[in-house]
Amino acid sequence: AQKITQTQPGMFVQEKEAVTLDCTYDTSDPSYGLFWYKQPSSGEMIFLIYQGSYDQQNATEGRYSLNFQKARKSANLVISASQLGDSAMYFCATSNVIYNQGGKLIFGQGTELSVKP
Amino acid sequence: ETGVTQTPRHLVMGMTNKKSLKCEQHLGHNAMYWYKQSAKKPLELMFVYSLEERVENNSVPSRFSPECPNSSHLFLHLHTLQPEDSALYLCASSEDRAYNSPLHFGNGTRLTVT
Numbered sequence: 001a002q003k004i005t006q007t008q009p010g011m012f013v014q015e016k017e018a019v020t021l022d023c024t025y026d027t028s029d030p031s032y033g034l035f036w037y038k039q040p041s042s043g044e045m046i047f048l049i050y051q052g053s054y055d056q057q058n059a060t061e062g063r064y065s066l067n068f069q070k071a072r073k074s075a076n077l078v079i080s081a082s083q084l085g086d087s088a089m090y091f092c093a094t095s096n097v098i099y100n101q102g103g104k105l106i107f108g109q110g111t112e113l114s115v116k117p
Numbered sequence: 118e119t120g121v122t123q124t125p126r127h128l129v130m131g132m133t134n135k136k137s138l139k140c141e142q143h144l145g146h147n148a149m150y151w152y153k154q155s156a157k158k159p160l161e162l163m164f165v166y167s168l169e170e171r172v173e174n175n176s177v178p179s180r181f182s183p184e185c186p187n188s189s190h191l192f193l194h195l196h197t198l199q200p201e202d203s204a205l206y207l208c209a210s211s212e213d214r215a216y217n218s219p220l221h222f223g224n225g226t227r228l229t230v231t
């Protein structure tokens with residue numbers, strides 16, 4: 001069965017600095033996707049970035065990049081130049097194609113990021 | 118409106134009440150989902166609809182009853198809930214059910230069962 005592990009319940013970062021949020025995954029499917037979502041206190045889950053298992057390069061979206069290390073089964077999110085508005089919960093998630101489970105995301109426990117001014 | 122909208126944002130109901138949560142997506146997507154987010158727990162998938170057909174029911178108690186009348190609307194009908202059902206209920210949609218198709222979520226309905 002798929003599993004996502006986020007080992008950092010809470011993180012602090014100084015404004016304008018970079019921060020890395022850890023995510024490891026466990027899946028036996030060769031085809032899978034990895035996603036990161038941001039959840040502010042308002043509750044909405046905001047899609048940030050996607051990495052496919054066959055993608056050769058690390059995904060990037062603006063200040064977000066995904067450090068994909070397939071052999072280690074890790075998919076860490078890097079946020080560069082942190083802003084106060086980045087304070088939120090961050091969730092790592094995975095999906096796969098086994099048993100037609102496409103679109104079914106399995107989420108980790110989340111990491112609460114606090115950006116200090 | 119754009120994206121995925123959920124109503125109401127907050128709901129307080131007694132254990133004997135019947136209420137419904139509504140979700141509408143304006144993205145032209147073909148799949149819709151209900152997730153439950155309890156405190157200190159990962160998000161739990163409840164139901165999946167693809168082209169208005171329910172394709173997954175993740176062992177959810179029968180006191181939760183989903184309805185998908187068309188590809189843009191999704192409802193979650195609630196009756197005789199328990200206090201442990203208090204949670205944030207999130208609706209999401211995706212273009213299709215491919216594994217690389219990201220889910221787009223609404224703001225959620227925060228449900229309190231008294």
